[in-house]
Amino acid sequence: MVIAETDHQVGCAFGFPVGSDGFWWFGFDGALPQSIEQLTASGGVFAITNILVQPHPQDQDVARRLQERLLGDHQVSLGATLVDPDDHPTLASLRSWGWLDVGEVWRPAGPTMFRALVFPLGGTNHGAAGGPGTRCLDPVARMRSDSRSARIQVLVAEQAARRGARVGVVDVCIAAVAALPVGGAGVSAMSKTAASHPLCSTDGISEQLEELQLTLGEGPCVDAFTQGSAV
Template identity: 60%
Template sequence: MDAVRLRRLNRWQAEELREDLADLYVESSAVDSGEEFHGRQEFLHRLAHDVQQPGFDMLVAEAKALTGCAYGLPVARDGSWWQGFDGPLPQNLEQLTASGHVFAITETLVHPHEHARGLARRLQERLLADHQASLGVTLADQADHPALAAFEAWGWQEIGQIHRQPPAPTTLRVLVLRLGARTTEHPDGLAHNARTQRPE
């Protein structure tokens, strides 16, 4: 495989690359025949929304062509991102959110002919490390079993469900990727790390 390099895109560069990203989405998705156009349009709609959010950040992987991307945004300290979580939010998640150490990855795309597991995880971990996140979080459709299996293979763990309203009421699975050191006191790797506290 050709050497893959990672490159950061700002929101304007991401918008300029939107058609290529949509092509990558279609190539990397297990959509039924005939559903490609609908899925592509939904992806473009999500991308157009996400690039406008505060803190939006995207990494792309390129060899001779675009081979992957991951993007997302920091979870707001006020905890509004967790609205609709089914049941009480674990206290350590509240603390990490309030300290600004949670980053939501809203999309991960990898060309199916590339080394998907290694490249996807590399993109995700680089994006989270660049934001000094202690926890990555993402949402997955309950019916999207291939995506859920992929995230599990990349080290993500399901912690519950969340209900989202627009554009239609949806229940999604909440997956987290713990980046903190696991200790006897915090075997889940979710210790609040004061050393990485961001300045107010």
């Protein structure tokens, strides 16, 4: 446990080391990524169970620093936590701090599903091949390779959190405009076997451009679809 105090208690964070038997991951939907399984077996994973922070107008970053201190004090390679999928503000905050969404965990006590998130720190991998203290670079590097995807997820999740709703296509459009030097954005659904159609646009001009591309069969959206890559 880590506690933050001034003249009164500001917040605290709780957690515990994940056992090397991997029982904490029981109920994970699908195969646990090999990198996480390896770090768990080596005792390099620490689970954060709660972060409690009182409103503090002079420091809005207490929660993030608490989780960093808690993980850093235990010298682990990976932080882990479970979050209610409907808790959009918490998910958006964690993703903005660098946490990566790795899947779903179903607890046997009831039909309860949680989002599983991990936070790679690149700490030491005790007991792994190479001996104690060997830097555990490969598993962490593999998770970091998904950082671009994670950043996109964060941007989209933040837009949904601002709307107070589940993530939708409209959040993809808005996030694109917020992150890129563009004046508008649009998303269309395209298929080789069915009719294509616009899904959303951020403004009238973008909407017209989306419709023109699909009508004429040419444009960056059509090119990206046919080539299977960004243009």
